[in-house]
Amino acid sequence: MTTVMSKPVSAPGKSIVEKLNFFTALALGAISAIVVWRLALQILPEDTEVRLFTREDKITLLSMTAWFIGFMTGIGALVGPFRWLMGKDLTHEENMFLAGKDMGVKRYFRYTTDHKVVGIQYLVITMVIFGIGGILAMLIRTNLGTPEGGWIHPQAYNSIVGTHGIIMIVGTIIMVTGPFGNFIMPIMIGARDMAFPRLNALSFWLIVAAAVPLIWAQFIGGISTGWSAYNPLAGQGPLGMDGYIMFICIFAISTMVAGANITTTVVKMRAKGMTWNRTPIFIYGVVASVALALPAFPVFFLSQILSAFDRALDTSFYNTAGGGSGWLYENLFWIMGHPEVYVILIPAVAALMEMAPVFTRRPLFSFNVAVMGIAGISGLSVLVWAHHMYISGWAPLLNTPFMLTTELISIPTGMIFLVLIGTLWRGRLWMTMPLMSIFALLWNFMIGGVTGIYLSDVPADAFLHGSMYVTAHFHYTLMGAGLTGALAALVYWFPAMTGRMFDKKLSWIAFWMVQIGFNIAFVGMFAVGLAGQPRRVEAYAPTFNTGNMITTGGAYLIMAGMLVLLYGVITSWTSGVKAPKNPWQAKTLEWTVGYPVPLENFDVLPVVTSDPYGYGKAKS
Amino acid sequence: MSEQMTPQTPQWWKKPDVKKTAILWVICTAVIGYVGVEFHVRNMVRPASETMSGVISLMRIFTWAAAPVAGLVAAMCLTVLTSKRHYGDNPPAEADHQISNSPRATSLWIVVSAFLCLFALITGFIVIQKDAVALLDKNAIQINVTGQQWLWSIDYPNGARSEDLYLPVNKPVVFHVTSVDVKHSFWIVQMGVKIDANPGYVTETAVTPDKIGVFDLRCAELCGLLHAYMQTKVHIVSQADYDAWLSVHATMEKGA
Numbered sequence: 001m002t003t004v005m006s007k008p009v010s011a012p013g014k015s016i017v018e019k020l021n022f023f024t025a026l027a028l029g030a031i032s033a034i035v036v037w038r039l040a041l042q043i044l045p046e047d048t049e050v051r052l053f054t055r056e057d058k059i060t061l062l063s064m065t066a067w068f069i070g071f072m073t074g075i076g077a078l079v080g081p082f083r084w085l086m087g088k089d090l091t092h093e094e095n096m097f098l099a100g101k102d103m104g105v106k107r108y109f110r111y112t113t114d115h116k117v118v119g120i121q122y123l124v125i126t127m128v129i130f131g132i133g134g135i136l137a138m139l140i141r142t143n144l145g146t147p148e149g150g151w152i153h154p155q156a157y158n159s160i161v162g163t164h165g166i167i168m169i170v171g172t173i174i175m176v177t178g179p180f181g182n183f184i185m186p187i188m189i190g191a192r193d194m195a196f197p198r199l200n201a202l203s204f205w206l207i208v209a210a211a212v213p214l215i216w217a218q219f220i221g222g223i224s225t226g227w228s229a230y231n232p233l234a235g236q237g238p239l240g241m242d243g244y245i246m247f248i249c250i251f252a253i254s255t256m257v258a259g260a261n262i263t264t265t266v267v268k269m270r271a272k273g274m275t276w277n278r279t280p281i282f283i284y285g286v287v288a289s290v291a292l293a294l295p296a297f298p299v300f301f302l303s304q305i306l307s308a309f310d311r312a313l314d315t316s317f318y319n320t321a322g323g324g325s326g327w328l329y330e331n332l333f334w335i336m337g338h339p340e341v342y343v344i345l346i347p348a349v350a351a352l353m354e355m356a357p358v359f360t361r362r363p364l365f366s367f368n369v370a371v372m373g374i375a376g377i378s379g380l381s382v383l384v385w386a387h388h389m390y391i392s393g394w395a396p397l398l399n400t401p402f403m404l405t406t407e408l409i410s411i412p413t414g415m416i417f418l419v420l421i422g423t424l425w426r427g428r429l430w431m432t433m434p435l436m437s438i439f440a441l442l443w444n445f446m447i448g449g450v451t452g453i454y455l456s457d458v459p460a461d462a463f464l465h466g467s468m469y470v471t472a473h474f475h476y477t478l479m480g481a482g483l484t485g486a487l488a489a490l491v492y493w494f495p496a497m498t499g500r501m502f503d504k505k506l507s508w509i510a511f512w513m514v515q516i517g518f519n520i521a522f523v524g525m526f527a528v529g530l531a532g533q534p535r536r537v538e539a540y541a542p543t544f545n546t547g548n549m550i551t552t553g554g555a556y557l558i559m560a561g562m563l564v565l566l567y568g569v570i571t572s573w574t575s576g577v578k579a580p581k582n583p584w585q586a587k588t589l590e591w592t593v594g595y596p597v598p599l600e601n602f603d604v605l606p607v608v609t610s611d612p613y614g615y616g617k618a619k620s
Numbered sequence: 621m622s623e624q625m626t627p628q629t630p631q632w633w634k635k636p637d638v639k640k641t642a643i644l645w646v647i648c649t650a651v652i653g654y655v656g657v658e659f660h661v662r663n664m665v666r667p668a669s670e671t672m673s674g675v676i677s678l679m680r681i682f683t684w685a686a687a688p689v690a691g692l693v694a695a696m697c698l699t700v701l702t703s704k705r706h707y708g709d710n711p712p713a714e715a716d717h718q719i720s721n722s723p724r725a726t727s728l729w730i731v732v733s734a735f736l737c738l739f740a741l742i743t744g745f746i747v748i749q750k751d752a753v754a755l756l757d758k759n760a761i762q763i764n765v766t767g768q769q770w771l772w773s774i775d776y777p778n779g780a781r782s783e784d785l786y787l788p789v790n791k792p793v794v795f796h797v798t799s800v801d802v803k804h805s806f807w808i809v810q811m812g813v814k815i816d817a818n819p820g821y822v823t824e825t826a827v828t829p830d831k832i833g834v835f836d837l838r839c840a841e842l843c844g845l846l847h848a849y850m851q852t853k854v855h856i857v858s859q860a861d862y863d864a865w866l867s868v869h870a871t872m873e874k875g876a
Contacts, residue, residue: 149848154845154846154848155845158842158844158845158847161842224844224845225842226842230802230803230841230842232801232802232803232819233802233803233842233843233844236801236802236844320818320819320820320821321819321820325820325821326803326818326819327818358711359711361711361712361713361714361715362714362715362720363719363720364720365719365720365721365722366720366721366722366726367720367721368721369726391805391814391815391816392816392818392823393797393815393816393818393821393823393824396752399748400745400748403741403744403745403748404741407737407740407741407744408737410733410736410737410740411730411733411734411737414689414729414730414733415726415729415730417693418725418726418729421693421696421697422722422725424696424697424700425696425699425700426637426700426704426715427700427704427715428704428706428712428713428714428715429700429701429704429705429706429712430706430708430711430712431705431706431707439697439701442693442697443697446690446693446694450656450682450683450686450690453682453686453740454678454679454682456740457678457682457740457743457744457747458744458747458748458751459671459674459675459678459744459747459748459751459812460675460678460679460682462671462675462751462812462813462814462815462825463672463675463812463813463814465805465814465840466805466807466814466840466841467840523659526659526663527659527663528663530660530663530664530665531663531664531665532665532809532810532836532838534807534838534839534840534847534848535840535842536842536847537847537848538848539848539849540848541836547663583709584711585710585711613720615714615715616714616715
């Protein structure tokens with residue numbers, strides 16, 4: 001990496017940061033990976049004892065690490081730290097360049113630090129991720145259209161299931177805090193940028209860097225373990241598992257960086273007068289989400305590092321025969337895995353809570369209860385992880401306390417329902433797609449929540465665990481509630497981000513197709529789960545055929561709806577109706593800056609004198 | 621329900637939207653409870669043990685306990701959706717009578733949800749206790765189950781071994797489950813018991829089959845290539861048939 005850094009600046013006046021972009025990053029990443037791969041092939045000794053993969057694992061992991069370092073160097077992530085080592089920093093011109101001033105489309109392909117550019121980058125990569133994950137979901141559902149499965153090889157099928165799982169988890173983690181947390185949040189709190197603009201760019205480009213090992217994995221055996229990559233199955237898995245490990249490690253760093261950045265921004269950079277009880281509820285949602293990720297993702301990172309050690313260095317952290325335990329992996333995984341579902345859910349629900357007052361023209365009902373609900377869910381969610389392990393045999397005696405903490409979450413979750421329903425009550429409904437999304441959320445999240453109570457009950461879980469019922473349950477929460485909120489947020493903040501209105505008709509068509517398709521698909525999945533179909537199977541008993549057919553049909557309807565939505569995004573972005581300054585007549589700050597948003601958002605920083613929910617207050 | 625109302629209106633229950641919501645609440649609760657229970661019970665397998673019957677009645681109870689809450693939310697949504705809709709590119713006028721909080725409503729809501737939560741917990745604890753005691757039954761048949769990619773091996777007390785599971789009806793059984801390679805999950809579907817098979821550890825679960833018939837044993841944890849096919853049959857037979865099968869099978873094992 002120092003080769004690039006120490007290269008003398010050839011064209012005078014053109015700084016190194018001006019030469020680096022996405023393409024130099026790709027090139028340097030690819031070259032580094034190939035060089036390290038060849039070197040490792042030459043240098044690494046053959047395995048002395050017979051063990052599957054160890055040498056190949058070392059080579060794969062080293063090459064992927066080289067890709068990662070090469071890519072991040074090529075994009076310019078190391079220019080700043082390198083200057084610091086030299087006792088210098090970036091010049092003012094370089095900083096302005098990095099901020100993407102007057103650069104047009106090119107700034108989206110560079111290490112640009114402007115939070116609005118990062119927000120758009122996140123939006124695009126989220127759509128790409130959902131596109132890939134959605135195609136994989138359609139492959140799964142098509143294969144499950146018939147009981148005998150068959151047209152996808154079991155190995156490929158397992159890999160599709162695993163890749164769909166992990167890519168959708170990542171997509172849903174970033175779907176709200178990425179685009180809207182970066183683009184909207186700083187303006188909403190009246191800040192000129194994020195607290196650490198370069199970390200902001202870093203967190204985005206880390207996700208791009210992480211994507212390549214995941215794609216790479218598909219060509220070296222795939223991810224045949226499901227998204228949870230349980231050991232010892234993962235230890236036995238093909239070289240593709242190294243791609244999974246690398247992907248998770250890089251993504252975990254990205255999430256931690258973004259978490260530190262967003263938390264600091266909100267705590268330190270709110271506008272004058274924006275006290276905690278004048279801070280919009282969406283900000284609470286974003287902060288709760290990234291703050292939860294802060295303790296969760298280092299553990300995920302650790303779990304995968306140990307996995308890599310087991311595979312490449314022949315340690316036995318997860319190997320019982322060598323003194324380790326698969327239960328260690330399960331614990332580490334779910335210590336991340338359960339907070340993570342709330343990392344996904346909270347900002348999406350908070351976005352809808354932000355929209356509820358706007359589209360009912362009345363104040364948010366019981367702001368304090370909304371904050372208590374978010375805080376309660378966040379606090380409890382780090383104490384419930386072992387409900388994923390009720391029947392693992394790890395610690396049967398702990399099932400009772402974990403059942404207690406899990407069921408306690410229903411209380412703060414109920415508070416969220418109360419806030420939403422209380423805001424809707426006697427509101428004057430402005431019938432738009434974001435408003436209907438609130439009703440859709442209440443419907444889907446009610447089903448997802450109540451089925452969650454069945455699953456939290458240990459004896460019922462002994463029947464339901466590992467069945468399609470679980471799959472349907474978490475799709476109802478993450479997709480039915482989470483994605484619904486994210487799509488509403490997209491339509492709601494589309495004018496602020498693109499200067500154009502989202503096509504109204506297309507948003508309605510997409511909304512109904514996705515919601516109806518969703519409810520058909522996952523009610524069918526509940527049914528086969530109750531009838532006894534296990535998860536992650538590529539073939540099943542003929543009795544489950546009807547339910548699976550229904551689910552597959554519903555899935556196709558979802559896909560059609562999402563394609564309509566994609567069409568809506570593209571046409572509205574390129575040729576939609578120009579949006580007025582504050583199309584929804586909302587009272588939060590992001591609607592005061594107009595479009596295009598000036599480089600530093602505000603000429604004069606705003607002063608906040610009331611909460612943003614004062615609808616109808618003047619008349620009382 | 622007091623939560624929607626302002627305290628200063630004495631006769632809040634006489635307002636038309638409250639009356640409408642109250643009627644809808646009753647209807648929605650009944651519909652949600654009935655449909656929820658029927659959906660679960662009709663789709664669930666016929667129980668072949670008391671454990672499974674317990675799971676089914678638990679689903680029934682939880683669904684009926686959740687129905688009034690879901691019913692209230694649905695009723696309020698319906699009331700709101702059927703009045704004061706506004707279409708157009710500009711927002712409707714802001715309502716002049718606005719409340720942004722109601723301590724009575726929020727505290728009532730929280731207390732009710734806490735009680736529901738407590739109810740769910742106690743119901744669960746009672747069953748957990750029963751299941752834990754079943755493991756200690758001295759008179760139970762002790763069966764060793766070993767999972768491997770991708771089949772189950774069943775070892776009986778007299779040394780017999782099979783791939784299908786044979787058990788007598790109405791006799792408590794304790795399963796000692798382990799694995800030789802990766803994690804599997806031992807699931808007798810119609811009996812509502814499941815426990816993971818972990819390499820290097822023995823986990824336990826117990827059940828008393830109460831119906832004669834053929835049932836399903838499936839692996840419920842992704843275990844590699846042929847996970848979907850890692851399933852076999854459970855034959856529940858009379859005590860006499862079981863003894864006969866066991867002795868024949870044991871002899872066959874020895875003869876082999």
